[in-house]
Amino acid sequence: MTDPVRMVAFHVLRAVAEKDSYVNLVLPGMLKEHSIEGRDAAFATELVHGTVRRQGTYDAIIGSVASKGLAGIDPPVLDALRLGTHQLLSMRVPPHAAVSTTVDVVRREIGHKPVHFANALLRKIGQKDLAGWLDTVTEGLEGDEARAIRTSHPLWIVKALTEALGGHATQIDKLLAADNASPRVTLVARPGLCEPDDLPGTPGTLSPYARILEGGAPSDIPQVRDGRAGVQDEGSQVVAITLAGAQIEGSDDRWLDLCAGPGGKAALLGAIAYQRGASLVANEVLEHRAELVRQGVHLLDNVEVTTFDGRHGPWDEGSFDRVLVDAPCTGLGALRRRPESRWRRVPEDLESLVPLQMALLNRALDLVRPGGVVVYATCSPHVAETTGVVDVVTAARPDIEVEASRQLWPHIDGTDAMFMATLRRTDTV
Numbered sequence: 001m002t003d004p005v006r007m008v009a010f011h012v013l014r015a016v017a018e019k020d021s022y023v024n025l026v027l028p029g030m031l032k033e034h035s036i037e038g039r040d041a042a043f044a045t046e047l048v049h050g051t052v053r054r055q056g057t058y059d060a061i062i063g064s065v066a067s068k069g070l071a072g073i074d075p076p077v078l079d080a081l082r083l084g085t086h087q088l089l090s091m092r093v094p095p096h097a098a099v100s101t102t103v104d105v106v107r108r109e110i111g112h113k114p115v116h117f118a119n120a121l122l123r124k125i126g127q128k129d130l131a132g133w134l135d136t137v138t139e140g141l142e143g144d145e146a147r148a149i150r151t152s153h154p155l156w157i158v159k160a161l162t163e164a165l166g167g168h169a170t171q172i173d174k175l176l177a178a179d180n181a182s183p184r185v186t187l188v189a190r191p192g193l194c195e196p197d198d199l200p201g202t203p204g205t206l207s208p209y210a211r212i213l214e215g216g217a218p219s220d221i222p223q224v225r226d227g228r229a230g231v232q233d234e235g236s237q238v239v240a241i242t243l244a245g246a247q248i249e250g251s252d253d254r255w256l257d258l259c260a261g262p263g264g265k266a267a268l269l270g271a272i273a274y275q276r277g278a279s280l281v282a283n284e285v286l287e288h289r290a291e292l293v294r295q296g297v298h299l300l301d302n303v304e305v306t307t308f309d310g311r312h313g314p315w316d317e318g319s320f321d322r323v324l325v326d327a328p329c330t331g332l333g334a335l336r337r338r339p340e341s342r343w344r345r346v347p348e349d350l351e352s353l354v355p356l357q358m359a360l361l362n363r364a365l366d367l368v369r370p371g372g373v374v375v376y377a378t379c380s381p382h383v384a385e386t387t388g389v390v391d392v393v394t395a396a397r398p399d400i401e402v403e404a405s406r407q408l409w410p411h412i413d414g415t416d417a418m419f420m421a422t423l424r425r426t427d428t429v
């Protein structure tokens, strides 16, 4: 019988390739369906996440070994080979086990025909370690081309992240390495609903509400199950804290989260607003994501969830004191969390995202009252989406002052690469 853990890993990879599925959505369901728990579930998670993240490196290796090249390998066989390569080069699986279990997956899930090919190819890959293969497949390449293969990132993303870092070569290597490590699970204690000290884990360094879990499943924690706490990267907590913490004079009782789904920041903002006697409108254009926002804020009666296109919602100009625009973006700052996203995103995505980001930010600036603040945030450090958007929008608006901006980094802050800019609407129009 095929090892159920490898079989599940193979089918997750197939779903990602054929149905555009997300690893984070499809893997937990398959593990449950096959009653895979504990250490086996952890092994399957590392196998799938690691294989998908390192696909660029493994494809270069497989392509260099296969006589017919990468393009000549049937997609299901290639997925099985990627799984075998990850076990051989990056997991502590004994080579004979990595090869035989992968060949078994090929035989049972694909058929007899490619068995000999898969067996021979994996045995060849097993003859060198990862460092040896990296030297082989990057021979003759320099700079970003070599870096892209070594760190398994598309070249355009290496270039975009380098630009976002200001071109620092030592930093880019650390950032790309951080993208390939699994992030720690961070909890948020929603103020007024839960004390951070009542949660397991160690305190964060950036958010007073954060607890970093050492292990265990967040869903086993009662406060997470009932919504008093949640799972939230510290960088996202910092965005909500930045909006709530900006000093403003005068009224401070109407807040808006313009792009709220799935609702992590809305839940934190709503809890802080509740403590201050303020209300929050949490808006999300997609109904299924708005439903997630509703679930996240169900303990807070000061939060109203709406489902308008943020560019055209029926709110009055100048009617909010604080507005968050956590804009739809490429997500290049959260690559460590979403294993497949680096292979799905293309530079052309910016052509539709950037105008949308600008329109949403402009609308937010219309909706905030003079003296109020807007925080514009992205979980991408791509300069076109961060300072590029802020610069273009504010250049055309003499009524807006940029008070501060901040870029967090996985390799420096241990968070997703969240960008945030605090903008104030002045009285000058």
Ligand SMILES: C[S@@+](CC[C@H](N)C(=O)[O-])C[C@H]1O[C@@H](n2cnc3c(N)ncnc32)[C@H](O)[C@@H]1O
Pocket (backbone or CB within 6 Å): 236, 258, 259, 260, 261, 262, 263, 264, 265, 266, 283, 284, 285, 286, 289, 308, 309, 310, 311, 326, 327, 328, 329, 379
């Ligand atoms: C980066 S996510 C927001 C994450 C959220 N703030 C949180 O912490 O969970 C951006 C969201 O904006 C939504 N969105 C996209 N276009 C929108 C629009 N025109 N108006 C409002 N929301 C929009 C997307 O569906 C997505 O849920």
